[in-house]
Amino acid sequence: MDALVNKRIKQVLKGDQNAFSDIVSLYQHKLYQICYRMLGNKHEAEDIAQEAFVRAYINLHSFDQKRKFSTWLYRIATNLCIDRIRKKKPDYYLDAEIAGTEGLDMYSQLSSNDQLPDDVVEQMELQDRIQYEISRLPDKYRSVIVLKYIEELSLQEISEILDMPLGTVKTRIHRGREALRKQLNNL
Amino acid sequence: MSTCPQHIVDYMHEYLDGDITREHEQQLKKHLQDCSTCTQHMHELSNTVAFVKSAAHITAPPHFEREVMKRLPKRKNSVGIQNWFRRHPIIVAAAVFLLFMSASLVGSYQNNEFSVTKQPNLLVEGQTVIVPEGEVVKGDIVVRNGDLIIEGKVEGNVTVINGQYMASSAVVTGEIEEIDEMFEWLWYELKTIGNNFVGLFQ
Numbered sequence: 001m002d003a004l005v006n007k008r009i010k011q012v013l014k015g016d017q018n019a020f021s022d023i024v025s026l027y028q029h030k031l032y033q034i035c036y037r038m039l040g041n042k043h044e045a046e047d048i049a050q051e052a053f054v055r056a057y058i059n060l061h062s063f064d065q066k067r068k069f070s071t072w073l074y075r076i077a078t079n080l081c082i083d084r085i086r087k088k089k090p091d092y093y094l095d096a097e098i099a100g101t102e103g104l105d106m107y108s109q110l111s112s113n114d115q116l117p118d119d120v121v122e123q124m125e126l127q128d129r130i131q132y133e134i135s136r137l138p139d140k141y142r143s144v145i146v147l148k149y150i151e152e153l154s155l156q157e158i159s160e161i162l163d164m165p166l167g168t169v170k171t172r173i174h175r176g177r178e179a180l181r182k183q184l185n186n187l
Numbered sequence: 188m189s190t191c192p193q194h195i196v197d198y199m200h201e202y203l204d205g206d207i208t209r210e211h212e213q214q215l216k217k218h219l220q221d222c223s224t225c226t227q228h229m230h231e232l233s234n235t236v237a238f239v240k241s242a243a244h245i246t247a248p249p250h251f252e253r254e255v256m257k258r259l260p261k262r263k264n265s266v267g268i269q270n271w272f273r274r275h276p277i278i279v280a281a282a283v284f285l286l287f288m289s290a291s292l293v294g295s296y297q298n299n300e301f302s303v304t305k306q307p308n309l310l311v312e313g314q315t316v317i318v319p320e321g322e323v324v325k326g327d328i329v330v331r332n333g334d335l336i337i338e339g340k341v342e343g344n345v346t347v348i349n350g351q352y353m354a355s356s357a358v359v360t361g362e363i364e365e366i367d368e369m370f371e372w373l374w375y376e377l378k379t380i381g382n383n384f385v386g387l388f389q
Contacts, residue, residue: 017259024252032247046248053255130242149239155204174200181228181235 001026005069012060024053027070030151031077037146038081040135048084052077068157075161078143085139133183141176148173191218191225199229203236292376302331314350327361348372 005026011019031052036045055076063072134142147158159169198215201207219226272279301314306324310317314333318324322339329346337345337354344361345352352365366372
């Protein structure tokens with residue numbers, strides 16, 4: 001996959017804009033998922049994920065092709081998400097609730113054909129709850145928890161994406177787990 | 188829990204991260220066998236991890252890729268121009284050649300120095316060249332940025348660039364040309380180059 005990505009990157013750098021659509025198509029779901037879990041709102045997630053691809057396109061010349069493209073791309077996206085979260089901090093909890101109902105709509109659209117209504121409801125409630133709990137985490141814990149448990153990335157990769165030492169990543173994951181544990185016990 | 192050492196909780200996290208050392212793991216297991224509070228804590232942490240991991244896989248909306256492509260800044264058709272260049276290499280080469288040629292010719296045109304073809308028995312007074320009465324000049328005369336007065340005879344072509352040609356009773360066997368405009372002059376230069384070029388093969 002890396003060879004294909006690097007080939008497409010070279011084409012884009014030569015001026016072939018259409019080659020970029022393959023890159024978008026490869027990473028769109030992962031990138032959108034990170035943004036959605038970080039922001040808890042599908043409209044914002046879409047906007048930020050698109051913005052991340054646009055920034056990647058504009059700054060593609062500065063990408064070092066010896067490194068992993070996904071790491072670089074995720075870094076752009078997480079930075080944009082963190083900026084967005086910091087700008088709208090006051091309505092943090094309100095947003096988490098909105099996110100819950102939106103997740104519900106989307107989830108029911110996705111799986112309406114092959115699951116029983118009761119199971120769907122049960123599953124939806126769990127999914128809402130997960131997103132709600134993630135949204136309640138302070139953003140410095142949220143980013144590491146999302147990258148570790150939703151994207152299932154290695155600690156080393158997370159440290160590169162967030163541009164922080166491995167030790168800091170570990171500490172944040174530990175604290176994030178403890179924070180989540182306390183949130184779940186309270187309810 | 189308050190009686191348990193803090194490092195036990197650290198070991199739990201090391202265990203969950205999958206980078207616990209063998210000694211730490213043994214200490215942790217040993218401690219968990221004796222301490223129900225820590226066992227409960229470990230259990231809650233494992234449940235927390237399982238809870239987050241059960242999050243459904245989220246996919247981008249179907250129009251996502253198209254929307255991204257729409258938002259990309261336009262690249263001033265650089266691909267189109269490049270392709271055109273690639274398809275017409277001879278035109279490009281000719282254009283580049285003409286560009287350099289005219290640049291060097293125009294460059295030499297703007298050089299306003301007076302000059303005249305060296306011929307014996309030509310009289311030069313300031314910027315005026317005189318062919319004295321009774322003299323015969325054998326060969327061509329080119330005067331740049333100066334006037335030419337012919338009172339005698341010239342056996343050849345006469346060219347005056349940026350100046351005036353004055354002749355009263357002159358006898359010129361060749362062509363007489365007066366050049367004032369840039370383009371005329373360019374044309375003259377090209378013709379000269381052409382003639383020289385043709386001359387090479389004759």
